[in-house]
Amino acid sequence: MHSIKQTLERFRIVRLLLSIYRIRAVRMLFPVAIIALVYWEGQHELKQVHLGLTIRELRHVPASAVMEMMGVALLSVAVMSAYDYLIRKHFRFRTGAWSTFRYAWIANTFNNLIGFAGLAGIGLRSLLYKKSGVPAAALAPALVFLSPLMITGLSLLSWGNLTGLLPAHGLMREHTWLIFAVWGMALYLPFFVIIQRSSLFAKWINRGQGRTPWFTVAASVGASFLEWLFAGITFWTIGSHLLGGVAFVTLFSIYLVAAVAGILSMAPGGIGAFDLIALLGLTQLGHTSDQAMAVLVIYRLFYYVVPWLIGLVLAALEIGLPGRKNTDQSGEVPEPSLNIWQKIWGWPGQYTFLSDLGFWALGKLVLASGLILLLSAATPGLLYRLQMTEELLSLPVMQISHHLSVLIGFLLILLSRGISLRVRRAYLWTSVLLFGGAVFAFTKGFDYEEAGFLLLVALILWISRSRFYRISVPVNKQSVLWWLLLTSLIALGYYLLGSYAHRGFMKHLPPGIRPEWLQQHSNVAVAAAGSLAVSWLVVTMLAVLRPQRKAEEIFADKDMERVEQFLAGTKGNALTHMLFLGDKSFYWAQKGKVLFAFARTRDKLVVLGDPLGPRALMNEAISEFRRAVDLYGLSVVFYQATPEFLPVYHEQGYHFFKLGEEARVPLAGFTLSGKKNSDLRSVCNRFEREGYTFEISEAPHSGTLLQELQAVSEEWLDGRTEKGYSLGWFKASYMQLAPVALLRGAEGRIAAFASIAPCYDGGTTVSIDLMRHRKDTPNGTMDYLFVHLLEWAKSQGNAWFNLGNAPLSSVGQNSGALREEKVARLVFIRGGHWYGFAGLRRYKEKFNPQWEPRYLAYPASLILPILTIDLVRLVSRHPQEKE
Numbered sequence: 001m002h003s004i005k006q007t008l009e010r011f012r013i014v015r016l017l018l019s020i021y022r023i024r025a026v027r028m029l030f031p032v033a034i035i036a037l038v039y040w041e042g043q044h045e046l047k048q049v050h051l052g053l054t055i056r057e058l059r060h061v062p063a064s065a066v067m068e069m070m071g072v073a074l075l076s077v078a079v080m081s082a083y084d085y086l087i088r089k090h091f092r093f094r095t096g097a098w099s100t101f102r103y104a105w106i107a108n109t110f111n112n113l114i115g116f117a118g119l120a121g122i123g124l125r126s127l128l129y130k131k132s133g134v135p136a137a138a139l140a141p142a143l144v145f146l147s148p149l150m151i152t153g154l155s156l157l158s159w160g161n162l163t164g165l166l167p168a169h170g171l172m173r174e175h176t177w178l179i180f181a182v183w184g185m186a187l188y189l190p191f192f193v194i195i196q197r198s199s200l201f202a203k204w205i206n207r208g209q210g211r212t213p214w215f216t217v218a219a220s221v222g223a224s225f226l227e228w229l230f231a232g233i234t235f236w237t238i239g240s241h242l243l244g245g246v247a248f249v250t251l252f253s254i255y256l257v258a259a260v261a262g263i264l265s266m267a268p269g270g271i272g273a274f275d276l277i278a279l280l281g282l283t284q285l286g287h288t289s290d291q292a293m294a295v296l297v298i299y300r301l302f303y304y305v306v307p308w309l310i311g312l313v314l315a316a317l318e319i320g321l322p323g324r325k326n327t328d329q330s331g332e333v334p335e336p337s338l339n340i341w342q343k344i345w346g347w348p349g350q351y352t353f354l355s356d357l358g359f360w361a362l363g364k365l366v367l368a369s370g371l372i373l374l375l376s377a378a379t380p381g382l383l384y385r386l387q388m389t390e391e392l393l394s395l396p397v398m399q400i401s402h403h404l405s406v407l408i409g410f411l412l413i414l415l416s417r418g419i420s421l422r423v424r425r426a427y428l429w430t431s432v433l434l435f436g437g438a439v440f441a442f443t444k445g446f447d448y449e450e451a452g453f454l455l456l457v458a459l460i461l462w463i464s465r466s467r468f469y470r471i472s473v474p475v476n477k478q479s480v481l482w483w484l485l486l487t488s489l490i491a492l493g494y495y496l497l498g499s500y501a502h503r504g505f506m507k508h509l510p511p512g513i514r515p516e517w518l519q520q521h522s523n524v525a526v527a528a529a530g531s532l533a534v535s536w537l538v539v540t541m542l543a544v545l546r547p548q549r550k551a552e553e554i555f556a557d558k559d560m561e562r563v564e565q566f567l568a569g570t571k572g573n574a575l576t577h578m579l580f581l582g583d584k585s586f587y588w589a590q591k592g593k594v595l596f597a598f599a600r601t602r603d604k605l606v607v608l609g610d611p612l613g614p615r616a617l618m619n620e621a622i623s624e625f626r627r628a629v630d631l632y633g634l635s636v637v638f639y640q641a642t643p644e645f646l647p648v649y650h651e652q653g654y655h656f657f658k659l660g661e662e663a664r665v666p667l668a669g670f671t672l673s674g675k676k677n678s679d680l681r682s683v684c685n686r687f688e689r690e691g692y693t694f695e696i697s698e699a700p701h702s703g704t705l706l707q708e709l710q711a712v713s714e715e716w717l718d719g720r721t722e723k724g725y726s727l728g729w730f731k732a733s734y735m736q737l738a739p740v741a742l743l744r745g746a747e748g749r750i751a752a753f754a755s756i757a758p759c760y761d762g763g764t765t766v767s768i769d770l771m772r773h774r775k776d777t778p779n780g781t782m783d784y785l786f787v788h789l790l791e792w793a794k795s796q797g798n799a800w801f802n803l804g805n806a807p808l809s810s811v812g813q814n815s816g817a818l819r820e821e822k823v824a825r826l827v828f829i830r831g832g833h834w835y836g837f838a839g840l841r842r843y844k845e846k847f848n849p850q851w852e853p854r855y856l857a858y859p860a861s862l863i864l865p866i867l868t869i870d871l872v873r874l875v876s877r878h879p880q881e882k883e
Contacts, residue, residue: 061298065241072237073302074310076230080108082223083150084125087142090216095132102314103128109311113304122147128318148192151263153224155189157232157256158182168253171281178257178277185260193217231303232256235278238298243287254281275300309368309453315361316460362464363420365457366430370412373437374490376450377406377527378498401444406494406527408437410535413487418473419461421633425542427461427468434458473633474603475543484536491532498524557586566595566612572760574662574767574802575609575640575726581734583724584608587625594621598636599725601874604867605629606637608726610645618648626652638857639726639871640805649857657856657864663803663849664765667794670801670847672787680787680846683780690778691746694788696756700736708750709735709772716772725875728755728769738769741792743785751777752785759802766793767802786847803849806841 081104087093088100095103103125111121122143129139160166161182172178196217236251258281262274275296282292411433418426435458438451563579563586578584579597587596594613598605611618626636640659641649649656672681697705713730722729735755743752752773759765768789773781786803793801858867 061241069234069238069241069298070302070306072230073234073299074307076227076234076303077105077109077112077307079226079230080104082226083108083146086216086219086223087146090145091138091142093129093134093138093142095129095134099132102318103132105307106311106315106318109304109308110315113308124315148195149220149224150227151185151224152189152192152221153226153228154256154259154263155185155187155192156221156225157228158186158260159189161253161256162186166249166253166256168257168281170284171254171257171277174280174284178261181260181264182257185263189221192221196220228256228259231259234303235295235299238302239282239295242295242298243282243285243291246285250285254278254285257281309365312361312365312368313456313460316365316464359420359422359467362461363416365460366412366419366434367416369434369437369454369457370409370416371490372450372453373405373409373412373441374494375497376441376447377402377409377444378494378524398444401440403527403531405437405440405444407531407534408433408440410487410491410531411538412437413490414483414535414539417479417483419468421470421473422468423470423473423633424468425472427465429542431458431461434461469631470633471631476602487532487536491528495525495528498528557588558582558584559586562586562588563595566592567760570595570612570760571762572612572758573609573642574757574759574765574804576612576760577738577757577767577769578608578726578728580737581724581728581731587628589613589621589624590617593617596621596625596636599874600634601870603633604635604637604862604870606639606725606871606874609640610638610642618645619651622648622652635859635862637859637862637867637871638855640854641857643853643855646855646857653860654857655860655864657858659854659856660805660807661851661853662805663844663847664852665790665801665803665847665849667790667798667801670790670794676848680783683783684787687780687784692751692784693744694785694792695742695744696792697740697742699738699740701740705740706732706735709740709753712750712753712774713770713772715774718775723875727875728757730770730772735770741785741789743773743781743788750774752781754785754789756789763796763798765800765802766796766798768804783846790847803844803847805854806844806851 081101084100084104088095106128107121107124110124125143126139161168232252232255235255236248239246239251258274258277261277278296279289279292282295283289412430415426415430419430434454438454441447441450441454560580584597584599589596594611594617596607596611598607611621613621629636638649646656710730738758739756741754741756742750745751754768755770757767757769759767771782790801
């Protein structure tokens with residue numbers, strides 16, 4: 001019994017530890033702690049690094065050695081495709097060998113650089129293989145199968161460190177925590193093999209087809225072994241060229257220990273931990289910190305950055321959109337024709353798939369182009385190239401080219417966002433700047449490598465030119481501040497790199513050589529600050545002159561007469577009357593047969609309720625509206641959508657969030673008789689004894705009545721600001737459009753009123769709109785007013801009376817509800833001091849209504865918390881204010 005109790009206590013401890021680890025802050029602290037530990041161990045070596053000497057080491061590498069190192073690095077990345085060929089064979093994917101290699105290159109290079117614990121590779125593989133027709137049912141277990149095997153090769157090689165075959169005793173003896181890290185990595189392999197051969201793995205991952213064959217397990221470990229072996233060979237190849245003849249086993253052993261530290265840090269590419277451990281190991285061999293840092297820089301560049309740039313090119317060409325979106329009224333998107341470059345690239349049909357990854361990759365290629373120009377300008381050029389360029393041109397031309405290349409670098413960084421958003425003008429400006437950047441990179445110091453890369457990016461943009469269809473996109477303060485901060489940090493980095501790199505480089509030039517091309521400290525600062533300021537000035541002018549105002553004209557239709565004519569022959573809903581408030585714009589789709597009433601908040605157009613018009617046209621009408629607004633980078637959201645239209649929104653790819661429920665009273669069964677309505681009868685009897693009277697004032701109303709109603713409204717507001725959009729507000733012209741229910745005291749003074757909103761459905765439904773009362777009215781005033789309103793509506797032949805929404809009512813009650821809906825449930829229960837959500841629901845329950853849910857329908861690309869804030873701002877802002 002005692003042992004069982006101890007076992008349970010240990011189990012509780014394990015559960016506690018797992019619960020603590022699931023906390024995001026704890027998971028974030030773990031890699032930070034690892035990197036901090038490594039930094040503490042290697043702070044002495046870091047202080048010995050001199051940027052100028054490191055750049056000097058890099059500049060002295062012969063071209064033949066560069067080609068050899070680059071070739072080995074690219075071969076090592078290509079070897080990683082063994083993973084994808086393995087899952088292709090094991091799970092019987094029907095993808096071609098060349099397609100598998102492309103998918104592997106894209107996924108592996110993104111995963112190497114970005115990481116996120118392998119999520120980048122998993123996400124890209126999922127997208128790419130789905131595009132090629134692999135069903136999700138087969139893809140999911142393949143990705144689960146692939147994830148844990150990627151470090152088995154490193155685990156196998158770690159046994160070499162422990163047994164002495166790959167000696168790194170000096171490094172682990174000086175930093176003893178590395179021994180535990182290597183042991184932990186080594187023990188992963190037997191754990192992996194046990195799991196692979198387990199019955200549970202056979203059931204859930206192998207889909208009931210038996211245990212994983214020993215051959216597949218061996219192939220899995222072999223694929224991982226090849227990855228880490230070739231990565232180590234790359235590290236040794238670079239080290240042998242920069243450090244002189246160094247034994248393969250020695251460098252490979254240091255690489256493995258550093259790789260283990262990098263894996264434990266969980267940072268993308270092991271950045272930080274890997275580099276510092278490798279730096280410690282190389283300096284232990286007697287090499288200077290500057291030489292060791294040069295090895296790490298080349299390794300990062302050739303094994304991570306250059307393959308990732310190639311992966312960006314492949315992703316940009318692999319995943320694209322159809323040509324310029326058709327904005328005609330037909331609702332059909334024609335199949336794009338492939339231009340000659342796309343036909344040369346091949347793979348029929350790939351350009352018909354919708355994905356933002358292609359645009360993201362294009363934007364990052366442009367961003368990389370700008371950074372490469374800045375990096376090229378910040379670091380010293382090769383002396384023989386500078387001398388040759390000066391002989392062909394002149395020093396002033398070289399200096400002007402240098403400053404212009406810096407300016408173009410900043411402009412490309414700023415325009416990269418427009419490329420990702422598919423803006424046509426951004427594409428045109430970027431194309432010109434890429435060509436200009438290539439020319440100036442050539443004329444400032446014969447940097448043909450940078451020029452070639454810029455021309456390649458320009459070619460890819462030209463091939464993809466039909467994808468850039470947007471006229472403009474909204475610009476908000478948050479994005480402006482973010483890009484201003486980013487470019488300012490880049491400018492600071494350019495200043496620091498250029499200043500110290502040139503200064504350190506000039507200290508170690510051969511005697512007698514002081515070239516004028518190498519800028520001094522002040523020139524770097526002027527170039528950074530000046531280029532940053534000019535680039536922002538140019539982009540600001542482009543933003544001010546952008547055709548966004550044209551979008552405002554297109555979506556600024558507020559023709560009330562056309563709406564009245566439309567509603568004469570089209571069924572409305574409980575929200576239709578609010579179209580006459582004047583704060584909404586109208587979009588007419590399907591040749592004027594479908595109406596969207598909306599208001600704008602930031603980059604979103606929020607449609608109030610469902611569209612109005614024939615149900616058969618709704619799907620095409622929504623597509624037409626979305627295409628029209630997408631030209632300007634805007635999104636369409638439907639607020640208070642009804643269950644009837646959810647299938648239509650689902651076909652459009654929308655997500656849903658329940659906003660609450662609407663109370664609809666069936667008037668045929670409404671009566672004050674019975675025990676259930678005794679409280680309402682008591683209220684009515686009391687008010688009738690006190691001399692209160694109810695009456696309906698039909699429109700148009702007299703000026704005197706409107707003045708008295710406004711006085712009641714202002715007393716009820718008590719200094720608060722009117723809300724808008726989905727809530728009515730007191731407006732004389734609006735009040736003249738419908739009847740008003742009045743409750744007068746014994747002395748004839750208006751104590752309360754409620755405006756009535758027709759639902760434009762042939763008199764079937766009538767709704768409540770504006771409700772106001774004086775401060776000194778007794779309890780039960782609105783109950784008395786509502787009872788008489790319901791009786792009046794029933795006498796008019798209406799079938800339903802709409803009491804309006806109960807926000808957050810019945811939201812998040814089920815255990816399977818969305819996390820956001822569960823939070824909303826807590827607000828509904830606990831948020832009484834903010835709004836009285838539960839109290840409003842209980843109040844409307846008095847009238848025995850039928851509850852019908854209302855939803856928020858929004859595109860999957862929008863983030864719900866941010867959208868919620870925008871909706872709160874939309875409803876809360878004063879009706880006369882502009883966004």
